[in-house]
Amino acid sequence: MLRPLVLYPDPVLAKVSEPVHHIDNSVRELALDMLDTLKTVGGIGIAAPQIGIFRRIVIIDKSLEDLTDDVEKPQDFVFVVNPVITVIDKVKHIENEGCLSVPELRAKVARPRRVAMEGLDLDGKPVRYEGDGYFGACLQHEVDHLDGKLFLDHLSYLKRSMYEKKMKKK
Numbered sequence: 001m002l003r004p005l006v007l008y009p010d011p012v013l014a015k016v017s018e019p020v021h022h023i024d025n026s027v028r029e030l031a032l033d034m035l036d037t038l039k040t041v042g043g044i045g046i047a048a049p050q051i052g053i054f055r056r057i058v059i060i061d062k063s064l065e066d067l068t069d070d071v072e073k074p075q076d077f078v079f080v081v082n083p084v085i086t087v088i089d090k091v092k093h094i095e096n097e098g099c100l101s102v103p104e105l106r107a108k109v110a111r112p113r114r115v116a117m118e119g120l121d122l123d124g125k126p127v128r129y130e131g132d133g134y135f136g137a138c139l140q141h142e143v144d145h146l147d148g149k150l151f152l153d154h155l156s157y158l159k160r161s162m163y164e165k166k167m168k169k170k
Protein backbone atom coordinates (compact mmCIF):
# COMPACT_ATOMS: atom_id res chain seq x y z
CA MET A 1 0.00 0.00 0.00
CA LEU A 2 1.28 3.39 -1.01
CA ARG A 3 1.71 5.75 1.93
CA PRO A 4 2.20 9.51 1.83
CA LEU A 5 5.78 10.69 2.21
CA VAL A 6 6.64 12.94 5.14
CA LEU A 7 8.36 16.02 3.76
CA TYR A 8 10.77 18.53 5.24
CA PRO A 9 10.22 20.77 7.24
CA ASP A 10 7.80 18.43 9.06
CA PRO A 11 9.30 18.27 12.57
CA VAL A 12 8.51 14.54 12.95
CA LEU A 13 11.50 13.85 10.68
CA ALA A 14 13.66 14.75 13.69
CA LYS A 15 12.13 11.98 15.85
CA VAL A 16 14.32 9.03 16.84
CA SER A 17 12.78 5.70 15.74
CA GLU A 18 12.22 2.74 18.06
CA PRO A 19 13.95 -0.64 17.58
CA VAL A 20 11.86 -3.54 16.29
CA HIS A 21 11.66 -6.29 18.94
CA HIS A 22 9.67 -8.89 17.01
CA ILE A 23 9.64 -9.23 13.27
CA ASP A 24 6.01 -10.23 12.86
CA ASN A 25 3.48 -9.82 10.08
CA SER A 26 2.67 -6.24 11.05
CA VAL A 27 6.36 -5.35 10.60
CA ARG A 28 6.47 -7.20 7.25
CA GLU A 29 3.34 -5.38 6.06
CA LEU A 30 4.86 -2.07 7.01
CA ALA A 31 8.06 -2.97 5.17
CA LEU A 32 6.06 -3.84 2.05
CA ASP A 33 4.28 -0.48 2.27
CA MET A 34 7.71 1.17 2.37
CA LEU A 35 8.70 -0.76 -0.75
CA ASP A 36 5.48 0.16 -2.59
CA THR A 37 6.01 3.80 -1.70
CA LEU A 38 9.68 3.75 -2.73
CA LYS A 39 8.89 2.08 -6.07
CA THR A 40 6.04 4.49 -6.78
CA VAL A 41 7.94 7.68 -6.04
CA GLY A 42 11.20 6.29 -7.44
CA GLY A 43 14.34 6.28 -5.35
CA ILE A 44 17.25 4.22 -4.12
CA GLY A 45 16.34 3.92 -0.46
CA ILE A 46 13.79 4.78 2.20
CA ALA A 47 13.51 4.67 5.97
CA ALA A 48 10.27 3.98 7.89
CA PRO A 49 10.00 7.49 9.41
CA GLN A 50 9.72 8.87 5.87
CA ILE A 51 6.23 7.33 5.76
CA GLY A 52 5.51 8.42 9.32
CA ILE A 53 6.37 5.13 11.07
CA PHE A 54 8.99 5.51 13.78
CA ARG A 55 10.48 2.03 13.71
CA ARG A 56 14.04 1.09 12.78
CA ILE A 57 13.53 -0.33 9.29
CA VAL A 58 15.23 0.75 6.06
CA ILE A 59 15.29 -0.33 2.45
CA ILE A 60 18.49 -0.01 0.45
CA ASP A 61 19.33 -0.77 -3.17
CA LYS A 62 21.89 -3.56 -3.09
CA SER A 63 22.61 -3.19 -6.80
CA LEU A 64 24.68 -0.10 -5.88
CA GLU A 65 27.03 -2.20 -3.74
CA ASP A 66 29.42 -2.87 -6.58
CA LEU A 67 29.60 -0.14 -9.20
CA THR A 68 33.12 -0.99 -10.30
CA ASP A 69 32.25 -2.65 -13.59
CA ASP A 70 30.21 0.37 -14.74
CA VAL A 71 27.36 -1.84 -15.92
CA GLU A 72 23.93 -0.58 -14.97
CA LYS A 73 22.18 -3.22 -12.91
CA PRO A 74 18.47 -3.54 -12.12
CA GLN A 75 17.52 -2.19 -8.71
CA ASP A 76 17.72 -4.83 -5.99
CA PHE A 77 15.91 -3.62 -2.89
CA VAL A 78 16.63 -5.29 0.45
CA PHE A 79 15.12 -4.70 3.88
CA VAL A 80 17.27 -4.14 6.95
CA VAL A 81 15.63 -4.14 10.39
CA ASN A 82 17.50 -2.46 13.29
CA PRO A 83 20.43 -1.48 11.05
CA VAL A 84 23.70 -0.52 12.72
CA ILE A 85 26.51 1.28 10.90
CA THR A 86 30.16 0.43 11.54
CA VAL A 87 32.77 2.76 10.11
CA ILE A 88 35.52 0.84 8.32
CA ASP A 89 37.40 3.76 6.79
CA LYS A 90 36.79 7.06 8.52
CA VAL A 91 38.52 9.21 5.90
CA LYS A 92 35.92 11.70 4.68
CA HIS A 93 34.48 11.21 1.24
CA ILE A 94 32.04 13.51 -0.57
CA GLU A 95 28.97 12.37 -2.47
CA ASN A 96 26.14 14.34 -4.03
CA GLU A 97 23.04 13.37 -2.03
CA GLY A 98 19.33 13.86 -2.35
CA CYS A 99 16.38 12.68 -0.29
CA LEU A 100 12.74 11.80 -0.98
CA SER A 101 11.77 13.86 2.07
CA VAL A 102 13.74 16.95 0.99
CA PRO A 103 12.32 17.98 -2.39
CA GLU A 104 14.38 19.76 -5.03
CA LEU A 105 17.72 19.64 -3.28
CA ARG A 106 20.91 17.80 -4.08
CA ALA A 107 24.01 18.72 -2.15
CA LYS A 108 27.49 17.48 -1.42
CA VAL A 109 27.81 15.70 1.92
CA ALA A 110 31.07 14.48 3.51
CA ARG A 111 30.87 11.18 5.39
CA PRO A 112 33.23 8.36 6.37
CA ARG A 113 34.35 6.66 3.16
CA ARG A 114 33.66 3.01 3.88
CA VAL A 115 31.05 1.52 6.22
CA ALA A 116 29.16 -1.68 6.90
CA MET A 117 25.48 -1.98 7.76
CA GLU A 118 24.40 -4.90 9.90
CA GLY A 119 20.87 -5.85 10.90
CA LEU A 120 18.16 -8.40 10.25
CA ASP A 121 16.10 -9.26 7.20
CA LEU A 122 12.33 -9.78 7.33
CA ASP A 123 12.87 -13.43 8.39
CA GLY A 124 14.95 -12.28 11.33
CA LYS A 125 18.19 -13.54 9.77
CA PRO A 126 21.36 -11.45 10.13
CA VAL A 127 22.38 -9.47 7.07
CA ARG A 128 25.45 -7.37 6.36
CA TYR A 129 26.18 -4.93 3.54
CA GLU A 130 29.44 -3.13 3.09
CA GLY A 131 30.59 -0.49 0.69
CA ASP A 132 32.18 2.81 -0.03
CA GLY A 133 31.48 5.73 -2.34
CA TYR A 134 27.87 6.23 -3.26
CA PHE A 135 26.64 2.98 -1.66
CA GLY A 136 28.44 3.76 1.60
CA ALA A 137 26.79 7.18 1.65
CA CYS A 138 23.35 5.60 1.03
CA LEU A 139 23.79 3.24 3.98
CA GLN A 140 24.65 6.11 6.31
CA HIS A 141 21.92 8.36 4.91
CA GLU A 142 19.17 5.82 5.68
CA VAL A 143 20.32 5.10 9.23
CA ASP A 144 20.53 8.87 9.84
CA HIS A 145 16.76 9.00 9.22
CA LEU A 146 16.20 6.55 12.11
CA ASP A 147 18.14 8.91 14.37
CA GLY A 148 16.07 11.90 13.26
CA LYS A 149 18.80 13.30 11.03
CA LEU A 150 18.52 14.53 7.45
CA PHE A 151 21.32 15.09 4.97
CA LEU A 152 20.48 18.78 5.41
CA ASP A 153 21.90 18.50 8.93
CA HIS A 154 25.31 17.80 7.41
CA LEU A 155 25.28 21.00 5.35
CA SER A 156 26.58 24.41 6.34
CA TYR A 157 24.19 26.86 7.93
CA LEU A 158 24.44 29.01 4.81
CA LYS A 159 23.50 26.24 2.38
CA ARG A 160 20.67 25.14 4.59
CA SER A 161 19.20 28.60 4.94
CA MET A 162 19.43 29.16 1.18
CA TYR A 163 17.34 26.03 0.70
CA GLU A 164 14.83 27.08 3.34
CA LYS A 165 14.42 30.48 1.68
CA LYS A 166 13.87 28.91 -1.71
CA MET A 167 11.17 26.55 -0.40
CA LYS A 168 9.38 29.37 1.45
CA LYS A 169 8.97 31.28 -1.81
CA LYS A 170 6.88 28.48 -3.29
Ligand SMILES: [Zn+2]
Pocket residue numbers: 098099100101141145
Ligand atom coordinates in the same frame (compact mmCIF):
# COMPACT_ATOMS: atom_id res chain seq x y z
ZN1 LIG B 1 16.57 10.47 2.84
